[in-house]
Amino acid sequence: MDSNTQRLEDIYKALVNIVGSENVTREECDLICYEKDFSLSPTTQEFIPDFAMHIRTTEQASEVVKLANRYKMPIVPRGGGTNQWGGAIPVNGGIVIDMRKMDRILDVDEENHTVTVQGGVVLWNFVKHLEKRGFFMADKPGSWFAATIGARTQTNGIGYYNSRYGQFADQIICLEVVLPTGEVIKTGPPKVYDPGSGYDLTRLFSNAEGTLGIVTEVTLRIYPLPEHRVVEVIEFPTYEDMIKAVVAIRDSGLVPETIETMDGKRYSRWLHAIYIDAKEPYSSSRVSVLRRPPPEVVNDAGVMMIACAGLKRLVGAQIELVNEICQGFGGKLAPDWCQQALVASKNTYPHNPTPHDSVLMGKPFKYVFDATMPPEHGTEVFRAYLKLVDKYRVESRGMETVYCAPDFHAVMCAQIYVDERDEAEVEVARKFMDEMHRFVINLGGGVGGCGGIGMMRMQYVKDQHGPALELMKEIKRLLDPNNIMNPGKIFG
Amino acid sequence: MDMSALKKYEKEIYLCSTCRDGACGILCPSFEVLGFESNTPRGRMRIARGLLEGRLEITDELVKRILTCTGCEYCSTRCSNNPHGVMLALRSCLVEAGKAHAGYAPVFDSIRRNHNPIFRPHEERFAWLPEELRAPRKADVVLWAGCYAAFQYPWILQKVVDIMDNAGVAWTTLGQDEWCCGEIASQLGRKDLADAYTKHDINAINRAVENLGVSTVVTKCPDCAYRLKVCSERFGMTLNARLLHVTELYSELIKEGKLKFRESKKTYVIQDACGLGRRQGIYEAPREIIRAIPGARLVETERTRDFERCCSGDIRRWGGCVGYGIPLDKYYHDFSERLVGENIKSIKESGGDTLVSGCSGCHRTYIKGTDERGKREGIDLLQFTTLVADLMI
Numbered sequence: 001m002d003s004n005t006q007r008l009e010d011i012y013k014a015l016v017n018i019v020g021s022e023n024v025t026r027e028e029c030d031l032i033c034y035e036k037d038f039s040l041s042p043t044t045q046e047f048i049p050d051f052a053m054h055i056r057t058t059e060q061a062s063e064v065v066k067l068a069n070r071y072k073m074p075i076v077p078r079g080g081g082t083n084q085w086g087g088a089i090p091v092n093g094g095i096v097i098d099m100r101k102m103d104r105i106l107d108v109d110e111e112n113h114t115v116t117v118q119g120g121v122v123l124w125n126f127v128k129h130l131e132k133r134g135f136f137m138a139d140k141p142g143s144w145f146a147a148t149i150g151a152r153t154q155t156n157g158i159g160y161y162n163s164r165y166g167q168f169a170d171q172i173i174c175l176e177v178v179l180p181t182g183e184v185i186k187t188g189p190p191k192v193y194d195p196g197s198g199y200d201l202t203r204l205f206s207n208a209e210g211t212l213g214i215v216t217e218v219t220l221r222i223y224p225l226p227e228h229r230v231v232e233v234i235e236f237p238t239y240e241d242m243i244k245a246v247v248a249i250r251d252s253g254l255v256p257e258t259i260e261t262m263d264g265k266r267y268s269r270w271l272h273a274i275y276i277d278a279k280e281p282y283s284s285s286r287v288s289v290l291r292r293p294p295p296e297v298v299n300d301a302g303v304m305m306i307a308c309a310g311l312k313r314l315v316g317a318q319i320e321l322v323n324e325i326c327q328g329f330g331g332k333l334a335p336d337w338c339q340q341a342l343v344a345s346k347n348t349y350p351h352n353p354t355p356h357d358s359v360l361m362g363k364p365f366k367y368v369f370d371a372t373m374p375p376e377h378g379t380e381v382f383r384a385y386l387k388l389v390d391k392y393r394v395e396s397r398g399m400e401t402v403y404c405a406p407d408f409h410a411v412m413c414a415q416i417y418v419d420e421r422d423e424a425e426v427e428v429a430r431k432f433m434d435e436m437h438r439f440v441i442n443l444g445g446g447v448g449g450c451g452g453i454g455m456m457r458m459q460y461v462k463d464q465h466g467p468a469l470e471l472m473k474e475i476k477r478l479l480d481p482n483n484i485m486n487p488g489k490i491f492g
Numbered sequence: 493m494d495m496s497a498l499k500k501y502e503k504e505i506y507l508c509s510t511c512r513d514g515a516c517g518i519l520c521p522s523f524e525v526l527g528f529e530s531n532t533p534r535g536r537m538r539i540a541r542g543l544l545e546g547r548l549e550i551t552d553e554l555v556k557r558i559l560t561c562t563g564c565e566y567c568s569t570r571c572s573n574n575p576h577g578v579m580l581a582l583r584s585c586l587v588e589a590g591k592a593h594a595g596y597a598p599v600f601d602s603i604r605r606n607h608n609p610i611f612r613p614h615e616e617r618f619a620w621l622p623e624e625l626r627a628p629r630k631a632d633v634v635l636w637a638g639c640y641a642a643f644q645y646p647w648i649l650q651k652v653v654d655i656m657d658n659a660g661v662a663w664t665t666l667g668q669d670e671w672c673c674g675e676i677a678s679q680l681g682r683k684d685l686a687d688a689y690t691k692h693d694i695n696a697i698n699r700a701v702e703n704l705g706v707s708t709v710v711t712k713c714p715d716c717a718y719r720l721k722v723c724s725e726r727f728g729m730t731l732n733a734r735l736l737h738v739t740e741l742y743s744e745l746i747k748e749g750k751l752k753f754r755e756s757k758k759t760y761v762i763q764d765a766c767g768l769g770r771r772q773g774i775y776e777a778p779r780e781i782i783r784a785i786p787g788a789r790l791v792e793t794e795r796t797r798d799f800e801r802c803c804s805g806d807i808r809r810w811g812g813c814v815g816y817g818i819p820l821d822k823y824y825h826d827f828s829e830r831l832v833g834e835n836i837k838s839i840k841e842s843g844g845d846t847l848v849s850g851c852s853g854c855h856r857t858y859i860k861g862t863d864e865r866g867k868r869e870g871i872d873l874l875q876f877t878t879l880v881a882d883l884m885i
Contacts, residue, residue, distance in 0.1 A: 025528060029554040032547065033529035033538045038512050046547075054527050081529065082512040100518070101527050122518050128794075145570075146514020356572045364509035421506060 008050060011071055015053055015095070018063045023101070024053040034078065034096045039086040039456055040366040040418060040433075042426045049076065049090040054101040058176060058184055058216040061097070065214065066182035068095060068484050076486050077210045079151025080122065082143040084367035085454025087155055087209050091488035099150055102216065105129055112191050114173055115222050119150025119215045135222040138165030150215040155452040156207050158402040158411045160307070164257045165223070166405045167449075169206045176217035177205050180480035190219055204475070209452045210486035212479050226309035229257070230319050231343045233334040234304045234326045235297075239263055242302025243378040245329040249306075250375065250408045252325060254318055257309045259403040263382065264301035266398025267342075273357040274341045299386070299398075304331070305342065357397070363417040365397045368433040370413040371440040372449040375403060378410055384439045385414055392432050411449040434459075453490045461490060497584035497683075498544055504574050505544060508537035515570035519795070521802045522560040525830045530557045533567035533575040540578050543585065550591045558582045559593070560827055563679055564766040564802030583681030593821075596680050603685060607671035608639040618665055620646030621653075631664035633741075634697065634706050634733070636720075638713035639672050640852060645862045648852060651881040652712060652738055658884060659750040661741075664704060669696040675719040679806065690723045694731055701732040708734045710741050712877070714767030714774075714851045721772070737768060739850045739876050743777040746784045753883040755787040758872075761844030762790070763835075764800035765851030778850050781876060785883060793838040801835055804828040805853035832857060836869050846872040848879055 001009070008026075015024045025031070028048075035047045050073070055061050068075045074094030081088050090096050102120035109115065110133065117126060123137075123144040130136055141147060141159035156169045165171070175187045187201035195202065205212055236242035242261055249256065262270070297303075304326070308318040323333075333339070358364045373381060382399055389396045397415040404411060414436070418429045437447050437460050447453070447460040462469055473491055476483075498505070517523055517532035529535040539557060542548035558579070567575040586592040599609045607614045617637060618626040633656065641649050656663050671689055678686035697720070700706045711717040717737045724731040736744070745751035760782050768774045775797050782790045795801050807828045836858075839847055849855045855875045859866030866873040874882075 023527070027530075027551070027553045029539050029542070029548055029551065029557055030528050030530040032542045033532075033535040036510055036538075038510050043506075043545075052528060080514050080518070081510055082514050084512065098528060124518065143512040143514060146512070146518055358507050358509065358511070359572045362503070362507070364507055364511065366509070419506070420509075 007071065011067065011073060011095075012051065014067050015051060015064065018067070019053055019055055019060055023055070024051060026051050031096075034081075034090060034098070037081045037083045037086060037088040038366075039084050039089070039454060040368065040426065040429055041086065041089070041420065042423055043421045044423070047089050047091055048093065049096040050093050052096045052098055054098050056101055058178060061178040061214045061216050062182045062184055064095065064097065065178055065180065065484075069181060069482050072482050072484065074484050074487050075214070077150070077154075077214045079120065079148030080143060080146030082146050083151075083155060083454055084370070084451040085456045087452050087454035087486075087489060088151075089455060091455055094484070097214065099148055099214075102150075106217070108133055108135070108222075109191070110135070113222050113224070114191055114219055116190070116217060116219045117149055118217055119148065119153075121149045123147050123149060123152070130222060131225070134225050136161075136225055137220060137222050138162070138171055139168045141168075149218050149220070151210075153206050153215050153218055154209050156449065158404065158413075158450050160258050162402050162404040162411075163259045163408070164255050164309075164405055165221075167411070169203075170405070171220045172202055172206055172218065173221060174219040175202055175205050175215050177213040177215055179213045180482075180485040184216075193221065207452065209454065209489050211476060211489055213485060226311075226315075228312040228315045229307060229309040230315050231258070231305065231307040232319065232322070233339045233342050234306065234323075234331040235334050236302040236304065236326070237330045238300055239302040239382050240379045241329040241331070242304055243375065245304065245326050245331055246375050246378070246403060248325050248329070249322060250403070252321065254308075254321055256306050256318065256322065258305065258307040260305045260400065261378075261403075262303050262305075262400040263299060263398045264297035264303070265299045265396060266400050267301070267303040268297040269357055269397055271338060271341060273360060303334070358417075361395065361417050363395070363419050365415040365417045366420075366429065367413065367415050367451070368429050369436040369440075370411065370450040371437065371445045371447055373410045373412060373440065373443065373445040375408060375410045377443055377445065378412070380443065381412055381440060381445075385436060388432055388435055389416075392428050394428060394432055413450055438463075455488055458490065458492050493543075493550065493585075494588040495544055495585060497581045497588065497681075498540055498578075501540070501574070501578045501581045502544065504578055505537055505540045507573050508534055508575070510534050510538075513570070516567035516575055519566055519799065519801075521562050521564060521566070521804060521831055522827070524801070524834065525827055526560060531560060533561075533571070533579070536561065536582065537575065537578060540582055543582075550586065550589050555586060555591055556823060558586060559824065560807065562766075562802040562804050562831075563806045565770045566766075566798075566802070569770050569798045580678065580681065580683070583679070584683060585681075587681040592681060599680065600677060600682055600685060603672050603677055603689065607689075608643060609672060609676050610639055610643045612643045614668065614671075617642045617670060618667065620649060621665070626665065626667060628667045628669070628700065628704055629664045630704050631662040632705070632707055633661055633663045634700055634704075634709045635663050635665055636709050636711040636713075636716055637665065637670060638711060638716045639676075641712045645852060645864070647864055648875060648877050649712060651877045652710070655742070655745075655751070655877065655880055655884060659745045661745075663710075664700075664706070666696055666700055669699070671696070673713075673716040673719040674723075675715040678719070687723070687727070690719055691727060691729070693720060694724050694727070694729050698730075698732045706733055708736055708741075710736050710738055712738055712852065714765050714772070715853075718767050718771045737772070737774060737777070737850065739768070739777040739781060740774060742876065742880050743780040746780060751784075751880070752885045753785045753880075754885055756785050756883055757787050758846045759789040759791055759844050760846050760848050761793060761839050761842055762796075763803060763847055763849040763851070763854045764797055765849055765854050766800070766802055767853075768850050769800060770798055774850075778848070778876060781880065782848070791842045791844045793842045793844075795838060801838065802831070803835060803849075803854040803857045804831040805851070805857035807831075808857065828857065832868075836871060839871055840869070844871070846874060848874050848876055850876050
């Protein structure tokens with residue numbers, strides 16, 4: 001047995017000692033499933049970890065981290081594996097910790113409107129649990145059937161309700177983190193968002209993409225379910241008109257719960273996918289409102305989905321004003337059946353029709369762009385995006401944007417369909433991605449906002465942060481002297 | 493290694509992008525119990541990709557990842573990329589590579605020889621009926637016995653007959669023309685054998701429609717109904733009769749006023765069998781039966797209808813062919829028991845005291861045998877046919 005084999009054998013035995021043989025694996029058929037996530041990555045790239053494991057307690061996490069330090073072995077904490085930028089990929093091998101067995105909801109404080117959960121709780125289970133207690137969490141992303149809360153604290157993201165309550169990161173009150181050297185800390189007081197004194201460690205450890213430790217417990221804000229909630233889909237003749245309406249709504253003082261916009265292409269693709277879903281034999285028990293082929297919508301059109309919630313009287317008044325503002329920019333309510341289809345697909349998971357869309361196109365789609373921008377720049381970014389689609393002749397899935405409190409910033413995303421077996425296609429997608437991100441940086445926007453930097457967008461971090469990047473690296477070195485926590489991400 | 497079965501699904505395998513919906517994974521029963529990505533549908537897609545690309549060998553551990561798929565098709569209700577089809581192709585690869593469970597080959601052999609997977613002579617399929625009723629005769633309804641019920645618990649078929657007689661339904665059997673529907677061969681990875689049997693059965697039903705004036709086929713087993721219904725479309729064949737599961741028949745009889753019940757004060761929970769619910773969308777018929785019982789209460793578990801957690805009954809088939817007298821490997825047995833444990837927990841939380849299933853497979857899994865009734869951790873276990881027969885007036 002050579003020294004490396006002996007080393008791996010020793011680590012395996014030590015891991016088994018910590019979590020039991022049932023919770024650790026080194027079988028190739030298990031490991032191969034952890035080599036990728038939802039990011040764009042050519043089939044030829046292989047990132048097989050050395051071990052995969054489940055943990056159930058903070059103590060186990062701490063022991064594993066200490067062990068990994070002894071052997072200088074990388075650790076990649078992993079949630080649902082739905083990251084778009086390679087954040088969950090074990091670039092340097094090592095131990096992948098599948099967090100999904102750390103899935104206990106520890107405390108729902110109905111008085112203070114907070115909830116504390118273990119890091120591996122999947123959003124869907126969590127949301128269902130809260131609903132039964134009369135609460136909801138202000139985050140409902142497309143990945144809510146898979147994403148874990150711990151991972152969500154590390155990458156941030158967009159979803160429902162962001163327009164009123166902010167993004168996921170804004171919901172975090174306190175984290176329990178196993179530091180890269182094995183110590184366990186709480187990042188702030190457990191009941192209030194404002195730490196009161198000292199550095200705001202909660203913000204430091206949020207969005208760290210697993211590079212500063214393992215999030216084992218999360219305390220979040222929750223909100224009582226509203227008395228009334230109305231969702232509307234409004235179609236605009238052009239994308240520009242829609243952006244003007246969004247800005248006007250922001251400036252009107254209205255506080256809608258959700259504003260999500262999309263271009264005509266995205267709207268059309270979405271309706272097509274729901275249509276396909278409705279034709280599935282399994283649909284009998286699901287929402288199958290769309291039983292006729294949807295219309296083609298011009299790419300330049302804009303579509304807004306807007307939700308208001310609260311007391312019934314208040315919601316009625318808000319929606320009336322929203323409609324008035326939108327009409328001023330040529331907006332009109334989408335046909336009933338399109339409204340129902342879209343709203344149902346968003347509300348009654350699992351109707352987010354990603355797989356249907358991919359099946360329809362014969363290719364999976366991949367994220368090639370996401371960035372934060374002031375909403376006024378929306379049209380500019382959209383035009384740049386249309387030009388690039390034309391230039392690279394890619395099959396695009398359109399653009400969607402979520403507007404988030406407190407400053408109503410826009411988080412814009414775009415995806416294209418890519419066959420990862422075709423290296424030329426992957427290369428084109430990367431060029432597209434590069435031009436799009438550089439355009440946004442030049443406009444003063446921020447790369448990220450939905451899924452972090454991962455291993456695919458490290459080249460933009462320097463442009464974004466300048467000398468502050470060195471400080472970030474210093475912090476990383478201080479906390480993780482052996483560079484074991486999710487190496488190869490954010491900074492390389 | 494022969495990967496031709498998998499090659500046919502290449503498109504699906506590469507379409508799976510570990511997508512952000514990830515909806516197939518988290519409620520997959522094998523992931524719930526065993527954990528690890530390899531026990532999710534999208535993980536199995538990765539395994540399939542690994543096999544296709546020659547990066548994986550079929551090891552004992554890999555076989556377990558494939559066989560612990562309970563075949564519940566929860567994933568197929570969430571993803572139109574046919575994850576279940578890829579699973580069946582993976583099983584076919586195991587059979588081709590000679591790595592399938594040792595119990596499979598005798599089962600395939602029994603299907604060929606006896607037209608059933610249970611090693612029993614074909615002639616005995618209707619031995620539970622008085623001799624004069626065994627042969628086909630002119631009637632409106634064909635009772636499709638199904639291999640398991642016919643050979644392992646014929647008492648349930650006797651009750652179906654009693655209920656139909658009570659409601660004045662004219663019924664017959666297909667006699668020796670009824671063969672295995674093919675579903676078990678398909679699930680174990682022998683699509684060729686399965687398809688041949690299904691085609692035979694569809695033709696047999698169509699002959700009965702022509703010769704006996706049959707308009708409806710009623711099956712006790714949800715999987716027989718699913719197989720005959722779905723495959724006739726897949727093969728481009730037309731099934732000239734209506735195909736009903738017994739729960740649908742009972743529900744129709746209730747609506748027609750031909751089936752009435754005595755009072756019951758129990759609180760019922762329904763196990764939405766995979767073959768009934770997810771595969772055929774039959775959720776309402778079983779509920780209508782409970783609702784027609786005076787005094788009965790119906791409660792739902794947290795995971796109900798298309799979210800129903802599989803009972804894992806089929807694991808006991810492909811994990812070791814227990815239905816055929818071949819012992820179940822401990823690994824699969826423990827897995828199945830843990831899943832049943834989870835289900836019992838959900839049922840208790842729902843407040844139900846009686847679990848009713850439309851599938852004998854589910855029933856058998858809960859009571860660990862072929863008895864008509866059973867009890868597990870204080871929960872009474874029944875099948876719909878037993879319930880209806882008990883309470884009908």
